[in-house]
Amino acid sequence: xxxxxxxxxxxxxxxxxxxxxxxxxxxxxxxxxxxxxxxxxxxxxxxxxxxxxxxxxxxxxxxxxxxxxxxxxxxxxxxxxxxxxxxxxxxxxxxxxxxxxxxxxxxxxxxxxxxxxxxxxxxxxxxxxxxxxxxxxxxxxxxxxxxxxxxxxxxxxxxxxxxxxxxxxxxxxxxxxxxxxxxxxxxxxxxxxxxxxxxxxxxxxxxxxxxxxxxxxxxxxxxxxxxxxxxxxxxxxxxxxxxxxxxxxxxxxxxxxxxxxxxxxxxxxxxxxxxxxxxxxxxxxxxxxxxxxxxxxxxxxxxxxxxxxxxxxxxxxxxxxxxxxxxxxxxxxxxxxxxx
Ligand SMILES: NC(=O)c1ccc[n+]([C@@H]2O[C@H](COP(=O)([O-])OP(=O)(O)OC[C@H]3O[C@@H](n4cnc5c(N)ncnc54)[C@H](O)[C@@H]3O)[C@@H](O)[C@H]2O)c1
Numbered sequence: 001x002x003x004x005x006x007x008x009x010x011x012x013x014x015x016x017x018x019x020x021x022x023x024x025x026x027x028x029x030x031x032x033x034x035x036x037x038x039x040x041x042x043x044x045x046x047x048x049x050x051x052x053x054x055x056x057x058x059x060x061x062x063x064x065x066x067x068x069x070x071x072x073x074x075x076x077x078x079x080x081x082x083x084x085x086x087x088x089x090x091x092x093x094x095x096x097x098x099x100x101x102x103x104x105x106x107x108x109x110x111x112x113x114x115x116x117x118x119x120x121x122x123x124x125x126x127x128x129x130x131x132x133x134x135x136x137x138x139x140x141x142x143x144x145x146x147x148x149x150x151x152x153x154x155x156x157x158x159x160x161x162x163x164x165x166x167x168x169x170x171x172x173x174x175x176x177x178x179x180x181x182x183x184x185x186x187x188x189x190x191x192x193x194x195x196x197x198x199x200x201x202x203x204x205x206x207x208x209x210x211x212x213x214x215x216x217x218x219x220x221x222x223x224x225x226x227x228x229x230x231x232x233x234x235x236x237x238x239x240x241x242x243x244x245x246x247x248x249x250x251x252x253x254x255x256x257x258x259x260x261x262x263x264x265x266x267x268x269x270x271x272x273x274x275x276x277x278x279x280x281x282x283x284x285x286x287x288x289x290x291x292x293x294x295x296x297x298x299x300x301x302x303x304x305x306x307x308x309x310x311x312x313x314x315x316x317x318x319x320x321x322x323x324x325x326x327x328x329x330x331x332x333x334x335x336x337x338x339x340x
Contacts, residue, residue, distance in 0.1 A: 001068065001303070001304055002028075003028055003029060003030040004028055004029045004030070004068045004069055004300040004303050004304060005030050005032040005066055005067050005068045005069075006022050006029055006030065006031060006032060006033075006067065006068065006069050006070070006071055006300075007032055007033030007034070007035070007053065007061040007064055007067040007069075007070050007071070008022070008031065008033070008034050008035070008061075008070075008071040008073060009035045009036075009058045009061050009070065009071070009072050009073065009074050009082060010035070010036060010072065010073035010074035010075070010078075010097070011034060011035075011036040011038070011041040011042065011045050011073070012036070012038070012041065012073070012074075012075075014073050014097060014285075014292075015036070015041075015071075015073030015074070016041065016045065017285060017292060018071055018073055018292065018296060019031055019034065019045055019049060020049075021292060021293050021296050022071075022296060023048075023049040025293055026293070026296060026297050026300055028300055028301075028304065029296070029297075029300045031049050031051050032051055032052050032053060032064075032066055032067055033051055033052065033053035033054070033055070033060075033061050033064050033066070033067060034046070034049075034051045034053070034054055034055075034061075035054075035055050035056065035057070035058050035060070035061045036056065037056055039056075042054055042056070052066070053066070058074070058078075058082060058085075059085065062082070062085055062086050062089050062091060063089060068093060068303050069092075069093035069094065069095065069299065069300070069303050070086055070091055070093070070094045070095070071094075071095045071096075071296075071299075072086075072094065072095065072096040072097060073097045074097075075172040075173075076097070076098075076099055076102060076172060076173055076174050076178070076179065077102060077172050077174075079096050079097065079099065079100055079101060080100065080101035080102065080106035080107070080109065080110055082096070083096055083100060083101075083110050083113070083114070083122065084109055084110060084113040086120075087110075087113040087114050087116065087117045087120055088113060088117070090117060091120065092119055092120055092121065092303075093120075093121050093299070093302070093303045094120065094121070094122050094123070095122075095123040095124075095125065095295075095296070095299045095309075096122065096123070096124055096125060096316070097125040098124055098125045098126055098182055098183070098186075098316065098319065099174060099178055099179075099182050099316070099319060099320045099323065100122075100124055100313075100316035100317065100319075100320060101320055102174045102178060102320070103324065104320075104321065104324050106320075107316070107317050107320045107321065110313070110316075110317070111313065111317055114313050115313075121302060121303075121308055121309055121312070122309070122312055122313045122316070123295070123298075123299050123302065123309035123310075123311060123312060124309075124311050124312060124313070124315055124316035124319075125295065125311075126182075126183060126186040126187070126311045126315060126316075126319070127183075127288055127291040127292055127294075127295050128183055128186070128187045128288065128291060129186070129187070129190060129291075129295075129310060129311050130290075130291040130294035130295045130298065130310075131259075131288070131290075131291050132290070133259045133260070134187065134191075134248065134259055137191065137248070137250065137257045137259050138190065138191055140257055141191060141192075141250055141252075141257065142193075144254075145254070145255055145257065146250060146251065146252030146253070146254055146255040146256060146257055147252040147253035147254030147255065148252050148253040148254075149191075149192045149228075149230050149250055149251075149252045150229075150230060150231065150251055150252050150253060151230065151231045151232070151233065151249075151250070151251045152188045152191060152192050152230055152231075152232045152233070152248075152249070152250045152251075153232075153233045153234075153235075153247075153248070153249045153250075153251070154184035154187065154188055154232070154233070154234045154235070154246075154247070154248055154249075155235050155236075155245060155246060155247040155248075156180055156181065156183065156184050156234070156235070156236040156237075156245075156246055157236065157237040157238075157240035157244065157245040157246070158180065158236075158237065158238045158239075158240060158244060158283075158284070159240050159242075159243050159244050159282060159283055160207075160238075160239040160240060160241050161243075161282070161283070162238070162283065163207075163208060163238075163239065166208065166211075166218075166238050167208060167210040167211060167214075170211060170214050170216045171214045171216075173216075174323070175215070175216045175217070175327060176203070176216055176217050176218065176219075176220060176236065176238065177201075177203075177220065177222070177323050177326045177327045177330060178320070178323045178324075178327060180236050180238075181220075181222060181234055181236055181323060181326060182319040182320065182322070182323050184234045184236070185224070185232075185234065185319055185322050185323065185326070186311075186315060186318075186319045187248065188224070188232045188234065188248075189226070189315075189318065189319075189322075190315075191248070191250050192226055192228065192230045192232070192250065193228070194226035194227045194228035194230060195226065195227050195318060195338075196224045196225070196226055196227075196232070196318075196322050196325075196338050197225050197226060197227045197337070197338060198224070198225045198335055198336065198337050198338060199222060199223065199224045199225075199322065199325045199326045199329045199335070199336050199338060200222070200223045200224075200329050200334070200335045200336070201220055201221060201222035201223065201326055201329040201330035201333075202220060202221055202330065202333065203217045203219055203220025203221065203222075203330040204217050204218075204219065204220070205217050205218055205219075206218055206219045206239070207219075207238075207239040208238065208239065217330070218237065218238040218239055219236070219237045219238070219239070220235075220236055220330050221233065221234070221235045221236075222234045222235075222326050222329065222330065224322070224326075242263075242280045243263060243265075243279075243280030243281050243282055243283075244263060244280070244281045244282060244283045244284055244286070244287055245263040245280070245281070246260055246263065246287060247259070247260050247261060248260060263280050263281045263287070264278045264279070264280065264281070265278070265279040265280055265281050265282070265286075266278075266279065295311075298310060321338060321339065322338060325337075325338045
């Protein structure tokens with residue numbers, strides 16, 4: 001195979017970035033087909049990247065025989081039906097943005113549909129797994145640097161500058177836990193090598209009153225106990241006043257590993273009469289940019305090498321299973337046992 005021909009469904013905030021990576025930064029990939037229900041997005045990507053097939057109907061992408069792989073970057077609510085349709089239509093290689101579905105019923109249907117089509121490889125967009133620092137941390141944990149892992153702590157704060165977008169985006173996102181925390185949970189689960197056993201949480205609307213009307217919240221903290229005993233603490237916010245801030249820490253019997261302690265934008269330090277300052281990272285894409293390229297490059301390599309993706313169906317399933325329990329725990333302030 002000379003170039004992997006990809007079709008992408010969804011050209012919004014993230015789909016457009018995937019399209020740019022495929023078109024300009026992945027030498028063995030070709031953006032062959034695009035789909036969006038927003039005409040303006042189709043016009044702009046078509047004019048710039050010149051894909052062969054342009055449509056508003058996602059089924060045309062799934063049925064396009066010219067394609068080696070499909071990238072699903074539509075709104076979260078659409079993923080489950082698109083993944084199931086792709087499986088039923090016999091697509092072999094599918095990348096989907098997270099979360100794979102929004103309910104337990106949806107993820108069970110996805111599991112059934114994908115497993116029934118045994119040749120299908122499904123990659124899930126938990127891009128942090130492609131971060132070089134987190135991978136180094138994972139390797140050190142596995143090699144025993146911190147001894148026995150005891151606690152894992154994640155901080156995930158979206159910038160307040162995104163407020164207007166968040167209030168519009170929330171109704172299709174699955175809510176704060178489903179949308180933001182599955183990244184942290186997936187990362188924590190991977191780092192400590194265990195599945196969640198139980199979950200408890202607290203949260204609420206602290207700043208964006210508009211979220212109440214759509215049943216969402218803007219801040220929460222979730223405690224998780226893993227099967228191997230590790231205690232996980234995930235804290236998230238949608239109104240970080242200073243920018244985008246992500247931190248990871250795994251603490252064990254012999255030491256501790258921390259990734260991304262202070263969210264500095266670059267290596268510039270500003271000095272004047274007010275003192276010494278640095279700028280903060282503005283938003284998620286800036287911080288994780290290399291990981292979006294790396295995961296898409298790996299998707300193409302999986303197709304060429306006919307191997308399973310690094311983040312697959314089971315990971316996507318576990319993250320949503322946890323998020324359903326965590327959402328319930330935060331909403332009803334009770335401890336939820338997972339998988340019972
Ligand atoms: N991995 C990450 O860090 C990360 C970051 C942001 C968003 N995401 C995920 O990416 C997905 C998209 O988020 P976004 O911020 O780009 O959203 P967005 O609202 O900007 O874009 C949504 C896109 O989906 C398309 N769409 C919706 N329904 C469709 C349908 N039936 N057929 C075809 N196209 C359809 C729209 O046309 C639009 O192009 C979400 O699932 C979100 O969770 C992941």
